Amino acid sequence: MSLMNVSRSEATKQFSTSMWWILAIVLFVYVAFTASALGFVLSASAAGALSTRGPQISADGLPAMIYSAATSVGYVFPLLIGTLMVTSEFRHKTLTPTFLATPRRGLVLGGKALVGVLIGVLYAVVGIVASVAPGAAFLAGFGFDAGFGSSDTWALIGRMVISFVLWVLIGIGVGALVRNQVGAIVGVLVFTQFLEPIGRIAASFVDGLGDVTRFFPGAAGDALVGASVFGGATGAGTAAGDPLTWWAGGLVLLGYAALFLVLGNLFSWRRDVS
Template structure:
């Protein structure tokens, strides 16, 4: 079986369950609510509708930060999607039939990579729209610039979609390396929602630590996108990486996990 045939089979497997649209709903609700709420806060404070405290709201350049929220807070969804693409097969033992149909295990993994990248693009488009539509509408209602007439803004939106595609590949690598679905998903949630945010926040206050945290996967993703609410809030050091360097670092994580997963867990017996 060729990679193209295996990829078509992979799409059939992924869209034959309800998981893909459940995760889509979670992504849209999470990102849209976060972006819309922050846009309302910034717009409301600037317009005097909400009481402001401390430093003035940086209304200039706030739109790209809100649009980039799709990747900043929503990247856990494509990461889980990629993880479930592999661990789901281990858990339900469907990988045995897959390997019997396609004995070359590298072909199966490549099919997951190709399908995962395409699925990641789809989730990226949905996440980008979920962040941009409500936040742009609210900013416009308050008379704040939406920056949708800027080429830089559209380039940022494209990089958000690219980041989502890479995150799915990272997830596939994690799933190939950690075969147990519960352990893999819990590990992903603990790292993305607790460990890395704490480390990045600490990097804003500990001298020299930001040089290390800039190479964490979430920080690299923010660098790729080119905007981060972490830096805006002052709770984390802003990454010094260029967008292309952030993309290379995030891609390196995907490659490392995929190679390690293939060299260890993927080549072992599955039943």
């Protein structure tokens, strides 16, 4: 069986379940709410309609900061769907007939990766629409340029698509390496929502720690996009240390995807399924 046939079968398998569109809806609602709140607060603050004690944000940097909410807060969703693409098969034992039909397990994992790229693009569209639509509306409402005439804005959006795709691939690798669905999901949430944020905050107070935390997956993702609601339009997303360039952040994120996929294929994917 060829890679295209395996990918076609994998796509049918994934899109016949409800998990992908349930997570997509949650992603849309979560990002839209966050972008709306940020759009109002940041736009109103920059327009002088709100009294704030924090640093003033340049109007030129507002679009990137607001639009990047899709990846800054929404990246966990493509990561989760990628993980579920694999662990749900272990949980429900559907990998057994798959491996019987296609004994070349690396081909099966490759098919999942190809479908993961498609799902990553789909989730990117959902997340970007959820952040850009309300964000642009609030910017326009307060008299600011939404940035659609700038090539920088479109480059930002393009890098956000790449970021979503890479996060899905990382999730597939994590799922292949950690077979247990509960363990994989808990591990993803603990690291992305607690361990990494704490580490990046700690970098503000510990000299030299920022040089390490900038290579964390979330920080590399922010660097790839080039903006973050947590770190401004700097591309770093880190509290300390020199930021990674966007291409370096992309390479780091790609490295994580390749690492987890290779480790999963070598140490877990080839084990017996029972």
